[in-house]
Amino acid sequence: MADKLLGLYIHVPFCIRKCAYCDFYSVPYNPDAMTAYARALAAQIRRAKPYAHGRKADTVYFGGGTPSLLSESDAALIISALRETFDITRDAEITLETNPGTVNSASLSAFHSAGVNRLSIGMQSASDAELKLLSRIHTREDFENTYLLARMEGFDNISFDIMYALPWQSEERLAYTVSYALELSPEHISFYGLKLEMGTPFGINPEIAAHIPDEDTQVAMYTKSAESFERRGYKQYEISNFAKAGRESRHNLKYWRSMDFLGFGPGAHSFIDGRLFSYKKDIKLFLGTENDTILTEQSNTPTKSELETQYVMMAFRTSYGVDTDDWGKRFGGNFALKYYKKMKPFIDKGFIIQGDGSFRLSREGMLVSNYILSEILDFN
Known part of the structure; x- marks a missing residue:
C-alpha cells in the first residue's frame, strides 16, 4: 500500500x-x-x-x-x-x-x-x-x-x-x-x-x-x-x-522519489497516475470558477523515457541516490548496464558512489550535480 x-x-x-x-x-x-x-x-x-x-x-x-x-x-x-x-x-x-x-x-x-x-x-x-x-x-x-x-x-x-x-x-x-x-x-x-x-x-x-x-x-x-x-x-x-x-x-x-502528489490552488502542480498537470496562476479565475478544466494550465502524460529521466534527476538529488531495484521495477532492465559507462568517469573521481544496489552522489558530486546529470542523461 x-x-x-x-x-x-x-x-x-x-x-x-x-x-x-x-x-x-x-x-x-x-x-x-x-x-x-x-x-x-x-x-x-x-x-x-x-x-x-x-x-x-x-x-x-x-x-x-x-x-x-x-x-x-x-x-x-x-x-x-x-x-x-x-x-x-x-x-x-x-x-x-x-x-x-x-x-x-x-x-x-x-x-x-x-x-x-x-x-x-x-x-x-x-x-x-x-x-x-x-x-x-x-x-x-x-x-x-x-x-x-x-x-x-x-x-x-x-x-x-x-x-x-x-x-x-x-x-x-x-x-x-x-x-x-x-x-x-x-x-x-x-x-x-x-x-x-x-x-x-x-x-x-x-x-x-x-x-x-x-x-x-x-x-x-x-x-x-x-x-x-x-x-x-x-x-x-x-x-x-x-x-x-x-x-x-x-x-x-x-x-x-517520484511518488504521487496532488496540488491545490493557482500555480500548484500535480503528478498522479503517470499524469502531470498544473493550475493557472490566476487567483481571480480560481475564485470565479469551479471548473478544473478551465483552471488547468498544463496537462500531459510523460513518456516512459521522460519519466525515467525525471526519476534519475530527482533520485540523484538525495543522499540515497538511485535504488536500482526500484528503478528496475519501474522501467525494466538493469540500471547499471544502461548507465555505468557514462557514470564511470564520475565514479573514478569520487563524484558518484556505487553502493549495494544503489548509485548516489558524494558531497563533491552534489556541487556539480547539474553537469554530471547532463553527461549521463539524454535531454534531447
Missing part, C-alpha cells in the same frame, strides 16, 4: 510583501480575499474525490506565499475538507510554511489543534541587515520569538530555511547565521543558495548580481556549513536539506 500513499500540497499565494528574490506566484494579502480563497480551496479539494479512491494520504504541505497568514477558521476549513475527501493517516505529516511576524500564540495553538504538526519557518538569515536586503518583513528577534512560541505551543518538529550566497555576504556572516540556528536546535534545516530569478527585483538589478559571492566562495560556504550541520547531528539527505534522525521532510521526499 506504500506506493499508493499520496502527498497533498496546498498553495496559499498571499503575502504581506513580496521578497526581492522570489518568483513564486503570490498576491497581496487581504483578509476578506483570504477567506474567499479558503472556501474556493475547500471546494476544489472536495472535487478531487475521484483521486482519493483506494489511496491514503500521509503528508500535507501548506506552501506559498505565506500560509501562516491563514486565520484559524480558514485553516480549519481547509484541513476539514482534506480529511473529508482523503483518507489521511493518523501519523500524517502536516507542514505549514511560517513566516516570522505573522503568527502569535493563539494562531499557533489553533494551527496545532487543527492538525498541523510540523512548521517550516522562513528564517533565511540571522542578520537584520541581510533580512532587510532580502525584503523580509521580520527581524532576527521576530524569528526567535516565533520559534520559541511554537515550542511553547507544542510543536516538536520544526524546520528552518536558511539562504546563503547572498549579495555582499561573507563566509563569517553566514557562519554566524549557521551557528545561531544550530544553537536553537531545530529538527530540520533547509539550506539554499540564492538564485537570481528573471523578473524579480534582484534579477534585474546589476548591482546585486555584481556582489554575489564568487563560485569558490559559494563552494566554501556550502561545504563548511554542511560540515557544521553534520557535526551537530544533522544528516544530509538531499542536496539542500539536513535533518536529525527520522525528521526528514516526508512530503518533499515524495517529489525526490
